[in-house]
Amino acid sequence: MISAVRIVLLIIAVGIISLAGFYFYQFQGNKVDMGNLKVRLMKQGVDVEIENFKVTHEVMGKKEWILKAGLAQVNNKEDITRLKDVEMILPKDNHRPYIITANSGTYENSSKNIDLIGNVKLTGNSQPLANRFKKHQNESNKTDLQTNTHEKN
Numbered sequence: 001m002i003s004a005v006r007i008v009l010l011i012i013a014v015g016i017i018s019l020a021g022f023y024f025y026q027f028q029g030n031k032v033d034m035g036n037l038k039v040r041l042m043k044q045g046v047d048v049e050i051e052n053f054k055v056t057h058e059v060m061g062k063k064e065w066i067l068k069a070g071l072a073q074v075n076n077k078e079d080i081t082r083l084k085d086v087e088m089i090l091p092k093d094n095h096r097p098y099i100i101t102a103n104s105g106t107y108e109n110s111s112k113n114i115d116l117i118g119n120v121k122l123t124g125n126s127q128p129l130a131n132r133f134k135k136h137q138n139e140s141n142k143t144d145l146q147t148n149t150h151e152k153n
Helices: 002-026 127-152
Strands: 030-032 038-041 048-059 062-075 080-092 095-108 114-117 121-123
Antiparallel strands (some): 038 048, 095 121
8 A cells, every 4th residue: 555655656746847847848948027917818810918028038047138018919820929119128248238129029939030110229338339340340341351452463
């Protein structure tokens, strides 16, 4: 009798561990904040409508980006989420994050591509971006000079 109870408890423990492993594997890298959330089921092509939508994408515990929207309409048939009043935060190490805002946008659920539409603004420290563009421009100019030199010879 005691060994039968032990076997049942072992099966339950393995089941719980398997379920937890599946959950972490399935939702690895994305976290959904459920604070101040209203959800409505819809009929016309939209499966769920969510107010105060927020998705955080993490890699190895480090936040890569945070996507917020005043309203999100999830359409599983088209595999997209339509967003209104969008804010995307791109955290940076030891610096103020870049913040991108837009009137609306779409989030492709499987590929995680985001398209922003209407009055798109980027705020943040522009110096690192300017340095990056200047470095890229200098590298392009060097390549052009080398190409022109080889063509003349």
